[in-house]
Amino acid sequence: MDGKKLEYKGEEALKELEKLTENAAQVQExxxxxxLTQNRGTEYLRKYLASDEKGLNFDVAQYKRCMPVITYKDICPYIQRIAHGEAPNLLTSQPVSEMLCSSGTSAGEPKLMPSTEEDLDRRTFLYNLIMPIMNQYISGLDEGKAMYLYFVKAETSTPCGLPxxxxxxxxxxxQHFKNRSHDPYNDLTSPNAAILCNDSNQSMYCQLLAGLMHRHQVLRLGAVFASAFLRAITFLERNWPKLCCDISTGKLDPMITDPECQAAMDSMLSSPQPHLADEIDRICRRSRSWRGILCRLWPKAKYIEAVVTGSMSQYIPSLEYYSDGKLPLVCTMYASSECYFGVNLKPLCNPSDVSFTLLPNMAYFEFIPINENGTWSIDLNDEEEAPPNKLVDLVHVRIGSYYELVVTTFAGLYRYRIGDVLQVTGFHNQAPQFRFICRRNVVLSIDNDKTNEEDLHKSIIAAKKLLEPFNALLMEYTSYADTSTIPGHYVIFWEIANNSKGMVDKVIPVVDPVVLQECCGVMEQKLDYTYRRxxxxxxxxxPLEIRVVEAGTFELLMDMFINQGASINQYKTPRCIKSKAALKLLNSNVRASYFSPRDPIWNA
Incomplete structure (x- = not known):
């Protein structure tokens, strides 16, 4: 399937969706x-699949029997060789056009995923499905604009020069994105120059300015992640007087120094609009609270689009507050750096009911069965290889069951474990629909960060060494992601005991507050690349926060969980707290609080 065949639009896209899902089993094979045919000459495939005089043996059963199920550490040596410009045909026969940066590894460096031009075509195919699906539920979306806040991140190059x-x-x-102007459903308020600005503050300012100037034409609000959209609201709270001044005078604030942003916004601010500025000023200045502010600033908006599944679900109450519950929260698609997976065919459903239909032309999908309590249905842990013959095909998953997603892609990932845990909720034709449950082992997440228990523990080990000169001993700890403010931050609860003369007692030792602040800084520096960035x-x-609790607090926590039915024989202190009652208990026993005194070095 070449790029041109992937460029379906409107009704044609919906017909193609039906065709793909009606024949999901055959499409997958x-x-x-x-x-396999396309990548038959690659070093990686030849390592595992037998060949004959015609090339590789393309028997699907042999592939499932012989190809190992892998994680990033298994494929990393090949990716590093590609990044250094070694001979082609290591993982894919197509030219690698760029490396996509995924979330950080435990070693602190971002994962690099090879990508090809055809990959971009496939991602565009999925994007092109979104508005035809939405148009089935909300009409007239082509009669106005979308205030979608999109941001880029500064890119680097591999040693051989790949982006x-x-x-x-x-x-x-x-060009897929830049050439969208002919599509009435992709009429954004933000000029490309503002979206492509590497300075996030200047980008945010210009995009909000453009959104306010088009406030009476905006039909849709959103960002990729709920966290980014909420950051924009808090940015607006701080900067609306400046934005109103720009609109009123027709002159851009001097804080915008990016030349392309200046040119784009100067063109938009071609003449003063004092009446529009006064409208916005009255709304922002006279609002007793910002509850429902989105509906007042953009009165024609019909919904908010953002990822609100997984760790992003913690932001749902804030989004509902700012829209006063009047705007549906729409989560349209499921994707990652490794592969784009599927779409939500019922986008107006409650966020807790979001399910994604996996599109069988995106990649070859397999699934590792998982029990409901998170343990493997097969004999497997996170470091062991999954038995190749125990995986389940896309069309053979069972409704209600839990699985970890495994993909084989055109860009050279073969039976690669994505790490996402999904639950099957139903089928659309032959294609299963999945609810995203979580990332395996992730305990803390605010934005793009995915901190697992091992990384959290390593950071604790490094930080608690600073307590030793004070005869202090860290007895217990737990954590949670505090999203009550924007931006959110990690909170670590510490219970410290006196350890003088080799005896541990419950008297909390006196530790210099500067040292405890430094403990916060050490923890942050030990967390992974994505967190630091x-x-x-x-x-x-x-900034990360350490809350020191009274002696005996963690015993009270254990008592609470045991009273709720936990086994005293199997109880372990949870390393991340989700329970509101548990958080209330911990916070009621906080003795002192300390914050990281500086930003971590992100590229160290």
Whole structure:
């Protein structure tokens, strides 16, 4: 399937969706055969699949029997060789056009995923489905504009010169995105120059300015992630007087120094609009609270689009507050750096009911069965290989069951474990629909960060060494992601005991507050690349906080969970707290609170 065949629009796109899902089993087999045929000469495939004089043996059963199920550490040596410009045909026969930066690894560096031009075509195919699906539920969306706040991140290069950037940055810089002007459903308020500005503050300012200037034409609001949309609201709270001044005078604030942003916004601010500025001023200045502010500033808006599943679900109450519950929260698609997966065919459903229909032409999908309590249905842990013959095909998953997603892609990932846990909720024709449950092992997440228990523990180990000169001992800890303010931040609860003369007692030792602040800083520096980047460059995560609790607090926590039915024999202190009652208990026993005194070095 070449790029041109993937460029379906409108009703044609919906017909193609039906065709693909009605024949999901055959499409999946065809996709696997095509991947293997296309990449038959690669070093990686030849390592595992037998060949004959005609090339590789393309028997699907052999593929499932012989190809291992892998994680990033298994494929990383090949990716590093590609990044350094070694001979082609290591993972894919197609030229690698760029490396996509995924979330950080435990070693602190971002994952790099090879990508090809055809990958971009496939991602565009999925994007082109969104508005035809939405148009089935809300009419007239082509009669106005969308205030979608999109942001790029500065890119780097691999040693051989390949661009290394996030998947969204790749898409926004592509001709697919830039040439969208002919599509009435993709009429954005933001000029391309504002979206493509590497300075997030200037980008945010210009995009909000453009959105306010078109406030009476905006039919849709949104951002990729709920966290980013909420950051924009708090930015607006701080900067609306400046924005009104720009609109009233027709002159751009001097804080905008990016030349392309200046040119784009100067063109938009071609003449003063004092009446529009007064409207916005009255709404922002006279509002007793900002509850429902979105509906007052953009009165024709019909919904908010953003990812609100998984860790982003923690932001749903805030989004509902700012819209006063009047705007549906729409989550349209399921994707990652490794692969784009599927779409939500019922976009106006309650966020807790969001399910995604996996599109069988995106990749070859398999699934590792998981029990409801998170344990493997097969004999497997997170570090072991999954038995190749125990995986389940796309069309053979069972409704209600839980699985970890495994993909084989055109760009050279073969039976790669994505790490997402999904639950089957139903089928659309032959294609299953999945509810996203979580990322395996992730305990803390505010934005793009995905901190697992192992990384959290390593950061704790490094930080608690600073307590030793004070004869202090860290007895217990737990954590939670505090999203009550924007940006959110990590909160770590510590119970500290006196350890003088080799005896541990419950008297809380006196520790210099500066040292406890430094403990926060050490923890942040030990967390992974993505966390540090979000903290330092993106400013999408606030300073880490340590809350020191009274002696015996964690015993009270254990008593509470046991009284709720936990087994005293199997009780372990949860390393991340989700329970509101548990958080109330911990916070009621906080003795002192300390914050990281500085940003971590993000590229260390």
């Amino acid at each position: 065809d996709i696997l055969i095509k991947i 290394a950037r996030t998947v969204l940055t790749s898409y926004y810089k592509s 979000c903290r330092t460059l993106d400013k999408s995560i606030g």
